[in-house]
Amino acid sequence: MTDPGKQSLQVVLVLLCVCQLTSGLKCACPLCTNHTCETAPDGACWNSVMLIDGKEETVKSCLSPSEMKGQVFCYSSKNVSKRNCCFTDFCNNETLHLHSERPSEEPGWSGLQLTVVILVPCCLLCLGVLLGVCLVQGHHCAYGRAHKQDPEEPLDDQMLMSPDKCLKELIYDMSTSGSGSGLPLLVQRTIARTIVLQETIGKGRFGEVWRGKWRGEDVAVKIFSSRDERSWFREAEIYQTIMLRHENILGFIAADNKDNGSWTQLWLVSEYHEHGSLYDYLNRYTVSVEGMVVLALSIASGLAHLHMEIIGTQGKPAIAHRDLKSKNVLVKKNGMAAIADLGLAVKHNSSTNTIDIPFNHRVGTKRYMAPEILDESINLNNFESFKRADIYSLGLVFWELARRCSVRGLHEDFQLPYYDMVPSDPSIEDMKKVVCDQKLRPSIPNQWQSCEALRVMGKLMRECWYANSAARLTALRVKKTVSQLSETKDVKD
Ligand SMILES: Nc1ncnc2c1ncn2[C@@H]1O[C@H](COP(=O)(O)OP(=O)(O)O)[C@@H](O)[C@H]1O
Ligand SMILES: [Mg+2]
Numbered sequence: 001m002t003d004p005g006k007q008s009l010q011v012v013l014v015l016l017c018v019c020q021l022t023s024g025l026k027c028a029c030p031l032c033t034n035h036t037c038e039t040a041p042d043g044a045c046w047n048s049v050m051l052i053d054g055k056e057e058t059v060k061s062c063l064s065p066s067e068m069k070g071q072v073f074c075y076s077s078k079n080v081s082k083r084n085c086c087f088t089d090f091c092n093n094e095t096l097h098l099h100s101e102r103p104s105e106e107p108g109w110s111g112l113q114l115t116v117v118i119l120v121p122c123c124l125l126c127l128g129v130l131l132g133v134c135l136v137q138g139h140h141c142a143y144g145r146a147h148k149q150d151p152e153e154p155l156d157d158q159m160l161m162s163p164d165k166c167l168k169e170l171i172y173d174m175s176t177s178g179s180g181s182g183l184p185l186l187v188q189r190t191i192a193r194t195i196v197l198q199e200t201i202g203k204g205r206f207g208e209v210w211r212g213k214w215r216g217e218d219v220a221v222k223i224f225s226s227r228d229e230r231s232w233f234r235e236a237e238i239y240q241t242i243m244l245r246h247e248n249i250l251g252f253i254a255a256d257n258k259d260n261g262s263w264t265q266l267w268l269v270s271e272y273h274e275h276g277s278l279y280d281y282l283n284r285y286t287v288s289v290e291g292m293v294v295l296a297l298s299i300a301s302g303l304a305h306l307h308m309e310i311i312g313t314q315g316k317p318a319i320a321h322r323d324l325k326s327k328n329v330l331v332k333k334n335g336m337a338a339i340a341d342l343g344l345a346v347k348h349n350s351s352t353n354t355i356d357i358p359f360n361h362r363v364g365t366k367r368y369m370a371p372e373i374l375d376e377s378i379n380l381n382n383f384e385s386f387k388r389a390d391i392y393s394l395g396l397v398f399w400e401l402a403r404r405c406s407v408r409g410l411h412e413d414f415q416l417p418y419y420d421m422v423p424s425d426p427s428i429e430d431m432k433k434v435v436c437d438q439k440l441r442p443s444i445p446n447q448w449q450s451c452e453a454l455r456v457m458g459k460l461m462r463e464c465w466y467a468n469s470a471a472r473l474t475a476l477r478v479k480k481t482v483s484q485l486s487e488t489k490d491v492k493d
Pocket of ligand 1: 201202203204205206207209220222250270271272273274275276277280327328330340341343
């Protein structure tokens, strides 16, 4: 097609998209009821294919406006995955493949050409009005969005960031700008690409975590290998959930996928906490009663925020963590905790009562798995199940914490839950035998009865560990009980 021809087709497509953006889109979604999902008014249909263990796996679903804001997700990195966000009903119905040389635009365009011929007259009518509204309100219109999808576009960071802005200011700007979901993509990339890595600080399931410097400030960089692109993608997506930001959830800064020609570097940048994980901290130090209560209250507050659904345009979906453990909780300088490692989290869509199960099938850490996960009796169709399993794990984290609480010089050594009942790298079978069959739980030391805060913590743990998940406390209840504890006399003394 000639250039002017292509341009006019682009313009018409843009007009079509503008029309579509006024209402929700219907998209193909094999995992949803009736194989269909519906987006919010300016969402998009999502179509992707990824190479997993040598097999192509496709995902078709709806993308919310908040996910679109992150826009990282509309990109493809060569060889590993191909992604496509599109803006007409069921436009994601085609099957993507990885081997084709050209991106999947060509077949998609010819299909759309047909639609264009039919729909142009209708759309021309509403076009003028809508474009006017779009321009006046300064919204990113569909053309802008399509344009931004070119990952090789030069970064115009001067426009977006003044050189003297520090991270706190940028994050403050972002949280007051109304989106509540994350920094604009170009700012994220600019930050990520000007970080100087300093030293490794952690190793988890996926690659390494580094301390890095950005404009003199410490940041944490989690580096995924290109093999784990799905995990990187998922974690970045969860962190950019609208209104997720909370003082007890690790502060997300940026996600970046940099193609260096032979492989893709996948970075997640977050606030750096020099004390590291709660696991490292409790191994090294004991805590006072007050210190324990501050940590317990902040973990419960972070989890309650994660679990809570907030309704409204500035709301957030309920989220379950699914891998809560002392290694995934960080200790901040002010003595509070921040919940980290959201790579396994699931979001609840209450309007359709669906769960967006992550693309990867990684499950939590065996030692911290609730009995219903170990024996597979968990009802995966009920979102409450995931929250209740988190509460069980929370009880175990509280147990690790309370053991290190030093009262009159007395405290326990650091131990992982069930350290005295299962081998060091327990299998599901090992855990099942202890937790489900013998119904054992970590032991509560007798001396906890002589300190009010430890006595309450012990009672709380037991109420998080019930075999009957419905009987367990909620995160909000745990938070309230611990917060009452912080008012009691022996904590203040
Ligand atoms: N923001 C951070 N500040 C300080 N240490 C961190 C930070 N993020 C991660 N770590 C360290 O790296 C470890 C692994 O990080 P995590 O996000 O849990 O990765 P994984 O998904 O590989 O388990 C943590 O247990 C912690 O010790
Ligand atoms: Mg982890």
